[in-house]
Amino acid sequence: MMSKEQCLNFCFLSLCALLALLALGLFLWPVLRLCADATALFLKGEPLLLSLGRSLFFSLRLLALVLLLVVPIAFLIASQSYRRAGRRGLRAALGVLSWLPAVFLGFFARLLFARVLGDGMPAAALTLFLFMLPFLTVRFEDALRAVPEPIRRAGKMLGATERSILFRLIAPRAFGALGRALVLCTERILGEATALLMLHGVAPEGNMLSLELYRLISLQREDSLLLALFLALILCALRLAASYRWDGSPLLASAPSADSTRKRS
Amino acid sequence: MPAALSVSNLDLRYGKKEILRDLSLEILPGHILALIGPEEGGKSSLLRALNRMADEEGASYCGNILLxxxxxxxxxxxxxxxxVxxxxxxxxxxxxTVFDNIVAGLRLQGQRNGGELRRLAEGALAQMGLTEEYTPLLGERADSLPLPARQMVAFLRALALEPELLLLDEPSRSLDAAGVAQMEEALCRIKGRCTVLLATNTLQQAGRIADETALLINGRIVEYGETAELFSNPREKQTEDYLTGRYYERASLSL
Known part of the structure; x- marks a missing residue:
């Protein structure tokens, strides 16, 4: 007999498979045509694929730089704040920051970073860092707080330091949720266009994928659809990966909230 | 080395709520002291004060505890x-696994040497006379064990750290009769190697294994002394009432 949870998972996966088939049917033909057109253009010397490759390389470099900055700092803040009783103020501040419009952030970055650092990658990385820091911190904190409090208390009773409790007991148990937060962060960085557009506009070459798409569309090139599709597929794949429970627990099982685990304890 | 413990004039509060009042007791090294008394009497709070886990819950103290x-x-x-x-x-x-859990405390304290961990885990098993029963289980997943076995693993985990003072907060609450017997036998085996404070609701258990017993009611020690003496010849009326069950009759009548 299947449990209710298994039934739900089965229905969800069936729905996903159906949608995937539908999407495949809808997209496959135009994609094949676009690929053929793009190959023909490339063979004729058109630099579409070159531009795509260049923007992909730029995006990955920027992504790596931003993650390198934002992950340790977000984890550090979350590791300090997840067990504090008076963390409501910090959480509220992070919430407000995470909902700041990208336009505002881009404008701020243009006033500050672009003047100091110029229009290059460091300014873009700092802008995206500011954009992602509250988002990632809140998600990391939620992931750490979802680990039942008795686990932390048991670690303390065994004479463990806070650091060793965090790295040896809490973080391994929160691994799935931390991974999901990281993938969501990656997806948001790759999909972000507004803040970067405000920062230094669209360069003739070396843009994030999202901006490169904008550039190609503004050039009124029909084959830019290929890039749009490529970007959409990457973002969809990342969003799907973020919804997967990496720790092997059922896909649709609701994660116990930190409050409920505290009450139980 | 078993520790000597001395608690003098200890008050413990959570905010405005007073949990322990003017509590004093002494335990000799290697002895087992049983804390008995009704629920909410302060037994668990006293144990959590002794390893300062009460600090984590915002407790404030007055008085002193010497280890x-x-x-x-x-x-x-x-x-x-x-x-502790x-x-x-x-x-x-x-x-x-069960092994991972037994050595968890050692690992959390930075012990990395696999051979040393194995030796300490086996030492804890031998100390409690559980070598035959638990050695085959060392590779099993700990969460697949039944509740009594999980409690024994928690006990082994604390013992593997070779503590000077061991605090047991109703350790037989989740055990069946066989588990209780096993736990008491293990406690008798470690007697003398570490000082033990046992909070229990089972008077017979205190009578069987404790050298001294203290009765805690409403955060105060009503009577404290050698177990045999306290059980057979209680000095206080409240102790007599508690041992004979009349305490609960009166408590229910007063409600």
Missing amino acids: NGESIFLKDAVTLRRA GMVPPTPVLFRG
């Missing part, structure tokens, strides 16, 4: 907890 002559409040809490093991009433096991 081997040194005030525990002058010690670093982490250093103190390395000398504790087994909570409900076992909390970590992910991994």
Whole structure:
């Protein structure tokens, strides 16, 4: 007999498979045509694929730089704040920051970073860092707080330091949720266009994928659809990966909230 | 080395709520002291004060607790907890195998040497006379064990750290009769190797294994002395009432 949870998972996966088939049917033909057109253009010397490759390389470099900055700092803040009783103020501040419009952030970055650092990658990385820091911190904190409090208390009773409790007991148990937060962060960085557009506009070459798409569309090139599709597929794949429970627990099982685990304890 | 423990004039509060009042007792090294008394009497709070886990819940203290002559409040809490093991009433096991759980405390304290970990785990099993029963289980997943076995693993985990003082908070609450017997036998085996404070609701258990017994009611020690003496010849009327069950009759009548 299947449990209710298994039934739900089965229905969800069936729905996903159906949608995937539908999407495949809808997209496959135009994609094949676009690929053929793009190959023909490339063979004729058109630099579409070159531009795509260049923007992909730029995006990955920027992504790596931003993650390198934002992950340790977000984890550090979350590791300090997840067990504090008076963390409501910090959480509220992070919430407000995470909902700041990208336009505002881009404008701020243009006033500050672009003047100091110029229009290059460091300014873009700092802008995206500011954009992602509250988002990632809140998600990391939620992931750490979802680990039942008795686990932390048991670690303390065994004479463990806070650091060793965090790295040896809490973080391994929160691994799935931390991974999901990281993938969501990656997806948001790759999909972000507004803040970067405000920062230094669209360069003739070396843009994030999202901006490169904008550039190609503004050039009124029909084959830019290929890039749009490529970007959409990457973002969809990342969003799907973020919804997967990496720790092997059922896909649709609701994660116990930190409050409920505290009450139980 | 078993520790000597001395508690003098201890008051413990959570905010405005007073939990322990003017509590004093002494335990000789290697002895087993049973704390008996009704629910909410302060037994668990006293245990959590002794390894300063009560600090985590915002407790404030007045008075002093000396462990081997040194005030525990002058010690670093982490250093103190390395000398004072504790087994909570409900076992909390970590992910991994039974072996991983038994050596979890050692690993958390930075012990990495696999051979040394194995030796200490086997030492804890031998000390409790559980070698035959638990050695085949060492590779099993800890969360697949039944509740009584999980409680024994929690006990072994505390014991593997070779504590000077061991605090047991109703360790037999989740055990069946066989488990209780096994636990008491294990306690008798470790007697003399570490000082033990046992909070229990079972008078017979206190009578069977404790050298001394203290009765705690409403955060105060009503009577404290040798177990045999306290059980056979209680000095206080309240102790007599508690031992004979009349305490609960009166409590229900007063409601």
